[in-house]
Amino acid sequence: MSNSSDIKMADAPEGFTGEGFFATKLDTVVGMARANSLWPLPFATSCCGIEFMATMASHYDVARFGSERMSFSPRQADMLLVMGTIAKKMAPILRQVYEQMAEPRWVIAVGACASSGGIFDTYSVLQGIDKIIPVDVYVPGCPPRPEQILDGIMKLQDIVRSESVRRRSSPEYQELLASYNIS
Amino acid sequence: MALETTVIQDKLTNKFGEHVTGFIQLHDIFSFEAAPDAMSEVMGFLKNDPLLRFNFLTDICGVHYPDNELDRQFAVVYHMHNWMDNVRIRFKCFLNGDTPEIATATEHFLGANWQERETYDFFGIIFKGHPQLKRILNMDEMTSFPMRKEFPMEDGGRTDKDDRFFGRTQDNC
Numbered sequence: 001m002s003n004s005s006d007i008k009m010a011d012a013p014e015g016f017t018g019e020g021f022f023a024t025k026l027d028t029v030v031g032m033a034r035a036n037s038l039w040p041l042p043f044a045t046s047c048c049g050i051e052f053m054a055t056m057a058s059h060y061d062v063a064r065f066g067s068e069r070m071s072f073s074p075r076q077a078d079m080l081l082v083m084g085t086i087a088k089k090m091a092p093i094l095r096q097v098y099e100q101m102a103e104p105r106w107v108i109a110v111g112a113c114a115s116s117g118g119i120f121d122t123y124s125v126l127q128g129i130d131k132i133i134p135v136d137v138y139v140p141g142c143p144p145r146p147e148q149i150l151d152g153i154m155k156l157q158d159i160v161r162s163e164s165v166r167r168r169s170s171p172e173y174q175e176l177l178a179s180y181n182i183s
Numbered sequence: 184m185a186l187e188t189t190v191i192q193d194k195l196t197n198k199f200g201e202h203v204t205g206f207i208q209l210h211d212i213f214s215f216e217a218a219p220d221a222m223s224e225v226m227g228f229l230k231n232d233p234l235l236r237f238n239f240l241t242d243i244c245g246v247h248y249p250d251n252e253l254d255r256q257f258a259v260v261y262h263m264h265n266w267m268d269n270v271r272i273r274f275k276c277f278l279n280g281d282t283p284e285i286a287t288a289t290e291h292f293l294g295a296n297w298q299e300r301e302t303y304d305f306f307g308i309i310f311k312g313h314p315q316l317k318r319i320l321n322m323d324e325m326t327s328f329p330m331r332k333e334f335p336m337e338d339g340g341r342t343d344k345d346d347r348f349f350g351r352t353q354d355n356c
Contacts, residue, residue, distance in 0.1 A: 121337050123334070127342070
């Protein structure tokens with residue numbers, strides 16, 4: 001074990017410590033593990049995608065939050081980051097990408113366009129990706145700075161950390177998916 | 184010796200008579216109007232005539248004039264370019280507002296395929312004889328033609344946008 005102080009450890013969750021044992025809830029352990037190794041799937045269509053490239057490069061370094069590698073396959077990804085204008089013609093493709101992701105899956109809408117259509121208030125642009133898939137975190141900005149995207153990822157980590165392991169099989173969650181016609 | 188616009192005009196009027204009208208120099212481009220029935224022959228003449236040699240089709244696009252009389256509510260605009268003399272030309276064909284139909288230009292230029300599909304997609308202008316006239320940029324399920332003036336530009340399904348912040352009053356949304 002290194003004594004060096006620049007290694008940052010995740011805080012231990014709440015629990016009972018005794019001699020040679022530590023007891024806590026399964027939820028918190030699973031949540032901690034999930035939150036600190038989110039595999040991102042970038043779905044970048046425009047300028048927010050450029051900001052995300054800066055976010056994942058060495059200067060801002062999203063890897064500090066456990067996102068070691070971009071997953072360009074939806075089947076091995078936890079966190080879908082939608083960055084940029086989504087035209088209505090592209091909506092079925094985004095939806096298919098979301099459907100191909102395995103549970104548990106989370107979605108961040110990065111920037112004004114993905115969140116609400118942004119300035120593109122027009123017939124050809126989807127007015128926010130939450131019209132077709134459920135969204136967990138919205139990052140404002142046009143485009144947002146890398147710090148804002150990182151803040152959005154940290155907000156999502158909070159959600160992931162506190163999520164119950166049973167949430168994905170709950171009737172509320174099934175209902176949410178059913179409202180988007182996703183089975 | 185550069186290709187003079189008077190030469191172009193004389194050759195066209197000699198060949199097509201009253202099918203070509205309204206010759207005018209607009210800024211740096213020589214323009215005229217052609218009858219829609221004669222479009223294909225005019226384009227073929229401009230392309231193949233040994234003096235005119237407009238060998239390149241720069242663009243095809245549509246225009247909607249809903250306030251014109253019924254026979255002139257749509258226009259198709261053709262831009263051509265002579266690479267040898269570096270001269271450009273533009274001509275318009277006006278079409279009926281209820282049945283906007285014109286012959287395809289793909290028999291002269293294969294590149295017209297994309298441009299005519301785009302014009303069909305946005306204006307609903309039918310190019311007779313086009314090999315595959317279907318939507319190219321918009322969704323296939325779309326039933327309207329969005330660049331027609333009566334089409335509302337805003338998405339009718341939007342729920343979270345306050346028109347006051349988009350410079351719109353209640354009347355035009």
